[in-house]
Amino acid sequence: MINFTQLVLASHNAGKLKELQAMLGESVHLRSIGEFSSVEPEETGLSFVENAILKARNASRISGLPALADDSGLAVDFLGGAPGIYSARYADGKGDAANNAKLLDVMKDVPQAERGAQFVCVLALVRHADDPLPILCEGLWHGRILTQASGEHGFGYDPLFWVPERECSSAELKPSDKNQISHRARAMDLLRQRLGLK
Numbered sequence: 258m259i260n261f262t263q264l265v266l267a268s269h270n271a272g273k274l275k276e277l278q279a280m281l282g283e284s285v286h287l288r289s290i291g292e293f294s295s296v297e298p299e300e301t302g303l304s305f306v307e308n309a310i311l312k313a314r315n316a317s318r319i320s321g322l323p324a325l326a327d328d329s330g331l332a333v334d335f336l337g338g339a340p341g342i343y344s345a346r347y348a349d350g351k352g353d354a355a356n357n358a359k360l361l362d363v364m365k366d367v368p369q370a371e372r373g374a375q376f377v378c379v380l381a382l383v384r385h386a387d388d389p390l391p392i393l394c395e396g397l398w399h400g401r402i403l404t405q406a407s408g409e410h411g412f413g414y415d416p417l418f419w420v421p422e423r424e425c426s427s428a429e430l431k432p433s434d435k436n437q438i439s440h441r442a443r444a445m446d447l448l449r450q451r452l453g454l455k
């Protein structure tokens with residue numbers, strides 16, 4: 258049985274930590290891997306699943322604790338699913354603003370009907386670094402890429418992601434609303450079921 262009072266989150270992304278902690282509630286304390294190490298593992302996998310497992314194992318090895326990892330990104334239909342697993346590195350590691358500027362530029366002449374995209378989130382939970390049976394849960398969130406940034410909430414590509422069911426950008430949603438319907442919320446829902454937390 259996993260000791261949830263000591264679960265480490267294998268992520269250096271403060272936005273993910275905030276969202277995942279809010280979804281898990283107070284009974285589980287997510288400790289950031291940043292408490293143990295500032296070195297980020299190289300994400301050498303070719304899929305979200307591979308990178309999530311790689312990050313979870315690395316965090317568990319460093320901390321000696323069970324670890325949860327989140328590998329996520331934005332898959333744009335017109336770009337054949339890019340930037341996908343390379344979403345964080347889309348503008349060569351220059352950060353969210355540069356990633357968003359690049360995506361807006363690449364998509365600037367693409368008509369509305371071809372601007373479909375999905376956010377993807379894979380959560381991987383390992384009980385220890387060599388766990389042969391990681392728990393894997395996936396969530397998708399369908400939307401469209403906007404032609405200009407809008408909204409101040411969230412992080413990453415949120416200002417560019419139109420949410421059809423709410424008729425606003427993901428960065429215009431209240432954090433508590435995003436946490437009900439996002440790719441991450443869907444993956445976390447499955448994880449809670451797998452762990453018998455609901």
Ligand SMILES: O=P(O)(O)OP(=O)(O)OP(=O)(O)OC[C@H]1O[C@@H](n2cnc3c(O)ncnc32)[C@H](O)[C@@H]1O
Nearest residue numbers: 268269270327328329330331344345412413414415
């Ligand atoms: O690997 P860790 O340390 O967890 O942090 P990271 O930010 O590098 O995370 P990923 O490698 O999983 O890359 C995810 C990319 O997708 C973006 N992304 C993921 N979820 C998002 C969300 O809910 N809203 C907006 N952008 C998101 C995020 O900004 C990154 O550019």
Ligand SMILES: [Mg+2]
Nearest residue numbers: 297300328345
């Ligand atoms: Mg990363």
